[in-house]
Structures are given as C-alpha cells and as structure tokens.
Amino acid sequence: xxxxxxxxxxxxxxxxxACAATPFLNDYVRYVATLAAIWAVLAVxxxxxxxxxxxxxxxxxxxxxxGAYAGGLLTSRAxxxxxxxxxxxxxxxxxxxxxxxxxxxxxxxxxxxxxxxxIGLIGHQMFFVAEDWTGGVVGFVGIPSPPxxxxxxxxxxxxxxxxxLLLLWVTYLAAGVFVHSPLGAASLAIRExxxxxxxxxxxxxxxxxxxxxxxxxxxxxxGALFAAISNFVAPESFAVMTTGFQMVVLVVVGGMGTxxxxxxxxxxxxxxxETLRVASNYSLLAYGVLLLGFMLFAPSGIAGLLxxxxxxxxxxxxxxxxxxxxxxxxxx
Amino acid sequence: xxxxxxxxLVNGLTxxxxxxLIALGxxxxxxxxxxxxxxxxxxxxxxxxxxxxxxxxxxxxWLAVVIATVIVIALGVVLxxxxxxxxxxxxxxxxxxxxxxxxxxxxxxxxxxWGSEPRTTPSPIPGVLRMAGFSIAYFQIFVxxxxxxxxxxVWLVLNRSRLGLAIRAVAQNKxxxxxxxxxxxxxxxxxxxxxALLGGLGGAILSxxxxxxxxxxxxxxxxxxxxxxLGGIGNxxxxxxGGLLLGIVEVMVAGYISSQLQDVGTFMILVLVLLLxxxxxxxxxxxxx
Numbered sequence: 221x222x223x224x225x226x227x228x229x230x231x232x233x234x235x236x237x238a239c240a241a242t243p244f245l246n247d248y249v250r251y252v253a254t255l256a257a258i259w260a261v262l263a264v265x266x267x268x269x270x271x272x273x274x275x276x277x278x279x280x281x282x283x284x285x286x287g288a289y290a291g292g293l294l295t296s297r298a299x300x301x302x303x304x305x306x307x308x309x310x311x312x313x314x315x316x317x318x319x320x321x322x323x324x325x326x327x328x329x330x331x332x333x334x335x336x337x338x339i340g341l342i343g344h345q346m347f348f349v350a351e352d353w354t355g356g357v358v359g360f361v362g363i364p365s366p367p368x369x370x371x372x373x374x375x376x377x378x379x380x381x382x383x384x385l386l387l388l389w390v391t392y393l394a395a396g397v398f399v400h401s402p403l404g405a406a407s408l409a410i411r412e413x414x415x416x417x418x419x420x421x422x423x424x425x426x427x428x429x430x431x432x433x434x435x436x437x438x439x440x441x442x443g444a445l446f447a448a449i450s451n452f453v454a455p456e457s458f459a460v461m462t463t464g465f466q467m468v469v470l471v472v473v474g475g476m477g478t479x480x481x482x483x484x485x486x487x488x489x490x491x492x493x494e495t496l497r498v499a500s501n502y503s504l505l506a507y508g509v510l511l512l513g514f515m516l517f518a519p520s521g522i523a524g525l526l527x528x529x530x531x532x533x534x535x536x537x538x539x540x541x542x543x544x545x546x547x548x549x550x551x552x
Numbered sequence: 553x554x555x556x557x558x559x560x561l562v563n564g565l566t567x568x569x570x571x572x573l574i575a576l577g578x579x580x581x582x583x584x585x586x587x588x589x590x591x592x593x594x595x596x597x598x599x600x601x602x603x604x605x606x607x608x609x610x611x612x613x614w615l616a617v618v619i620a621t622v623i624v625i626a627l628g629v630v631l632x633x634x635x636x637x638x639x640x641x642x643x644x645x646x647x648x649x650x651x652x653x654x655x656x657x658x659x660x661x662x663x664x665x666w667g668s669e670p671r672t673t674p675s676p677i678p679g680v681l682r683m684a685g686f687s688i689a690y691f692q693i694f695v696x697x698x699x700x701x702x703x704x705x706v707w708l709v710l711n712r713s714r715l716g717l718a719i720r721a722v723a724q725n726k727x728x729x730x731x732x733x734x735x736x737x738x739x740x741x742x743x744x745x746x747x748a749l750l751g752g753l754g755g756a757i758l759s760x761x762x763x764x765x766x767x768x769x770x771x772x773x774x775x776x777x778x779x780x781x782l783g784g785i786g787n788x789x790x791x792x793x794g795g796l797l798l799g800i801v802e803v804m805v806a807g808y809i810s811s812q813l814q815d816v817g818t819f820m821i822l823v824l825v826l827l828l829x830x831x832x833x834x835x836x837x838x839x840x841x
Contacts, residue, residue: 330582331781334588335822338774505657
C-alpha cells in the first residue's frame with residue numbers, strides 16, 4: 221500500500237507547492253503555466269487511451285472542441301455556473317466520445333487511427349458548419365472567465381492557473397485510480413495482445429470503452445476550461461493536425477504508459493517554444509521532429525530516459541563500493 | 553434533377569480516378585511492407601509542388617512532371633531509409649506514429665519553403681469535350697487514362713516480372729521469401745520506390761487540376777485509406793474500383809444532398825463497410841494478414 225499512497229501524496233504535495241508559488245510569479249509565467257497545465261490534462265487523459273490500451277485516436281482534437289463549445293454555450297448563452305458547466309461539458313464530450321468509440325472499436329490498428337482521423341476531420345468541419353452554435357469561422361466570442369475561487373484573493377491570471385492545476389490534479393488522481401483498477405490491468409492486456417486477452421476471458425470491450433470515455437471526459441473538461449480562460453474559441457484550435465496531433469506528441473515525448481511522463485511532455489513542449497521564442501510557424505515542425513526523434517531513438521519518452529538514468533545510478537551506487545567501474549551510461 | 557446525372561457521373565469518375573491513383577501506391581506499400589504510410593499524401597504534395605516550381609522556372613510541363621516524379625522517388629526512398637527501416641521490428645503503433653510525424657514534418661517544411669496559400673499550374677491540355685448530356689475537360693480524360701495506365705503498369709510489374717514475383721513472395725511470406733534467396737532489402741527499396749513514383753506522379757499531374765498547397769495531401773490520403781478499406785488491402789483492382797466508387801458517391805452526395813456533407817458521406821461509407829464487410833467490398837483480400 222506504501223507506493224499507492226505515494227501515488228496520491230506526491231501530486232498533492234506538488235499541487236500545494238505550485239499553488240503556494242503562484243502569487244510570486246508574473247502574469248506571463250502564470251499564463252504559460254496555465255496552458256501547460258491544460259495541455260497536461262489532455263496529455264494525461266489521452267495517455268490512458270494511447271499508452272495503456274494502445275489505440276491511436278486522432279479524434280480527440282474534436283472532442284476537446286466539443287467540450288470547449290459546450291462550455292461556451294452553457295456559460296455564456298445558457299448562463300450556467302462555471303463549476304456546474306465544467307463536469308457537464310466533460311459528460312457531453314464523453315457521450316460524443318462513446319458514440320465515436322462504438323464505431324471506431326469495430327476496427328483496430330491502422331484502421332482505428334484512420335477512422336478516428338476521419339471523424340476528427342468531420343468534427344472539425346462541423347464546427348464551421350454549425351454556425352448558429354459555434355460562430356463558424358469567426359469564432360465564439362464572449363465566453364465568461366472562470367469565477368474567482370473562494371477564500372483566495374487572486375488576480376484573474378493567478379486564479380486561472382490554480383483552477384487549471386486543480387483540474388490537472390483531479391485528472392491525475394482519477395487516471396491513477398483507473399490505471400490501478402482491474403479495468404486498467406485489462407487495458408494493459410489489450411495493449412500487449414488483444415487476441416490473447418480475449419482468449420483469457422478478459423472483457424476487453426468494457427476496459428477499452430472505459431479508457432476512451434475517460435479520455436473523452438477529461439478532454440471535454442479541458443476544452444471547457446480552455447474556452448473560459450481564452451474567452452474565445454475558433455475552429456482552428458480543434459483541427460486534427462494541430463490539437464489532435466499535439467496530444468500524440470506530448471504523450472510520446474513524455475512517455476507512453478506512465479501517468480507522470482505526459483505531464484513532463486506537456487510542460488516541456490509548452491514552455492520550450494515560449495522560452496526559445498520560436499516563431500509559431502516552426503512550432504509544428506519542431507513537434508514533428510521531436511515526435512520522430514523520440515519514436516526512433518527513445519520510444520519510451522522522457523519518462524523512459526529518466527527511469528533508465530535512475531536505474532543506472534542505483535546500480536552504480538550498489539556497485540561503486542566494491543568495484544571501481546567506469547560509468548558507461550545514464551550520466552547526467 | 554435527373555438530367556444532371558450524366559454530368560455528375562462524369563465528375564465522380566474524374567474525382568474517383570484521382571483517389572484511385574493515390575490509393576494504388578498506398579495499397580502497394582501497405583500490402584507488401586505493412587507500412588501505414590500517412591506520408592504518402594505528402595509525397596503527392598511534393599510531386600505537385602516540384603512540378604509547380606519547375607513550371608514556374610520555365611520548364612515544359614511534361615518534362616517537369618518527369619523531374620518531379622524522380623525527385624519524389626528519391627525522397628520516398630530516403631523517407632523509408634530514415635524513418636521506416638529503423639522501426640522495422642517495432643509495433644505497428646510505432647510505425648503509425650512515425651508516419652504521422654514524417655507527414656507533419658514534410659507538410660511544415662513545404663509551408664516554410666512555399667507558404668500556405670494555394671497556387672495553380674495552367675493545364676497543359678486545354679479544352680473541353682462537349683457531349684449531349686455532359687462535358688469533360690480533355691485533361692480529365694487524360695487523368696482517367698493515366699490512372700488506368702498506372703494500374704496496368706503496376707499489374708504488369710507485379711505479375712510479369714521477376715521483381716514482381718519477388719514482391720508478391722515477400723508480401724505472402726517474408727521468411728519463406730528470404731529462404732528462396734530473395735533479397736528483402738531490394739524488394740523493399742523497389743516497392744517503396746514504386747509507391748513513391750505513383751504518389752509523386754499523381755501529384756505532379758494533378759497539380760494542373762487542383763490547387764497546390766502544403767496540406768493538400770491530407771484529404772486525398774485519407775480518402776485513399778478509405779479506398780483501401782473498400783477495395784481490400786493490397787488489391788490493385790479493388791483500389792481502382794474503390795476509388796471510382798468513392799468519387800461517384802462523393803459527387804452524388806455533394807450534388808443531391810449537400811456539398812458540406814461530402815466528406816461525411818465518405819466516412820459513412822467507411823463505417824458501413826467496416827461494420828458489414830471488413831475484408832473489403834471486392835472479394836477476398838489478395839494479401840491476407
């Protein structure tokens with residue numbers, strides 16, 4: 221039980237530390253950190269699908285959009301409270317996700333990717349078509365900002381950051397619960413060998429559907445939060461080749477099949493272009509190069525590299541005393 | 553309403569022949585090497601852009617098509633060497649993600665070189681053939697003929713040459729093919745080169761028919777994957793028939809229902825086929841996995 225408790229304690233401690241640091245950051249850093257946290261929510265929940273079940277979905281950019289537009293409609297037009305709208309947007313995206321999944325899980329491997337890519341493209345197109353609801357090309361303007369958190373007296377940028385961190389914390393813990401549940405174990409079995417898993421009597425349909433619904437739910441809440449923080453959304457944010465693709469990059473670069481790796485991926489890939497001041501034209505190219513580089517040379521991502529370095533270090537520590545052996549790898 | 557039908561059919565055939573042309577290269581590479589080459593669309597795009605650039609530099613269109621095709625073949629071989637060969641023993645998920653990455657890298661590089669605004673190349677065969685119920689540009693007749701010729705060419709290579717025999721052997725059983733003394737590397741190179749040739753040639757020719765821009769490859773390659781599902785993977789004839797069928801259905805949906813639903817119609821077909829007949833519409837899969 222010890223390591224299980226640690227799973228919950230470390231993120232909680234990190235959340236507390238980040239919240240405590242918030243008042244001391246300037247608005248720009250807060251904004252970048254807020255974006256990184258939203259991307260991390262997307263990456264962690266997407267990894268539950270990609271990293272744990274091995275299904276590559278390219279429809280999640282559109283599901284993120286469903287959440288964003290639902291958030292905009294509910295809070296600005298229907299006048300809902302943000303805290304009520306947030307989970308409802310997650311549920312709406314989840315229902316959309318389940319419909320997608322019912323179709324897409326008829327296929328596997330490449331066809332799953334192609335089918336979800338197609339659904340993602342259609343979804344993106346629908347945001348243009350359903351002009352009355354989404355504002356079409358012009359975008360959806362006037363989405364109210366998230367309300368101030370009680371007990372905290374923060375300016376809007378700090379408030380946004382803490383709400384995003386809270387959502388990330390909830391996502392991470394929920395993902396931990398899912399991954400450690402029997403359904404999570406079944407998901408891993410699906411990733412390793414679907415046929416074998418079926419032959420062993422593992423109920424693969426329930427496991428992969430739950431994983432898909434989970435990722436869709438949090439993509440939806442991330443979308444609603446993104447909409448509230450930006451006050452404005454337009455279809456280009458939800459294209460397959462932008463958001464849908466970036467989720468894959470974050471998870472692969474961070475490390476598929478670990479929950480903390482994608483968070484590192486999201487932080488790295490959000491802050492890097494900002495700090496390096498790369499022209500935005502080059503950022504997708506850089507994402508592509510990073511994705512390919514990691515796929516070729518470090519398929520287990522940053523998390524894999526860190527784990528390897530950590531293990532090498534431990535082995536060295538154990539070996540160092542009796543034998544003075546030259547270090548060969550993993551030195552940083 | 554119905555008097556438009558012949559024209560719609562002709563439009564569908566022309567659109568469908570472009571899908572078929574792209575699907576041909578994709579189905580070959582996927583059927584033989586099991587590489588889900590998302591970047592096939594970018595090879596098509598690069599064929600189009602190379603032709604555009606060469607024609608802009610004053611080169612004759614047909615010469616430009618030849619040069620562009622050669623450039624794309626070289627690029628395709630490099631792509632295989634750099635991206636897909638190192639992942640030869642990895643899971644299909646790794647191959648898919650790598651292909652997606654390659655596709656984005658090529659798109660973005662093209663955006664940086666040429667910008668994202670659409671460009672056009674004048675058609676080398678101007679003029680329109682007018683018949684009683686429909687009219688068709690001469691160039692479009694040429695595209696349909698080219699698609700059929702490409703299919704015939706690939707069929708001849710696969711069924712009437714030693715190389716084709718080797719390719720088919722590898723597609724059926726890699727291990728056994730190697731035991732028979734077939735050099736896998738050569739077959740791989742040849743297959744990928746033919747695939748790239750078909751993609752590059754398609755792009756080069758169609759640059760005179762469609763606007764040329766960096767993301768122009770996404771939609772056709774997606775349609776080509778749908779065609780693969782319709783026709784059965786590795787089935788050349790299925791690729792042609794599937795492409796034509798898809799083109800006709802799309803034009804019909806756009807013409808009689810709504811042009812905004814054109815792509816939705818495509819994916820409804822994809823879903824229906826996957827649900828009802830996963831092995832493809834046209835008979836059994838030739839290269840079954």
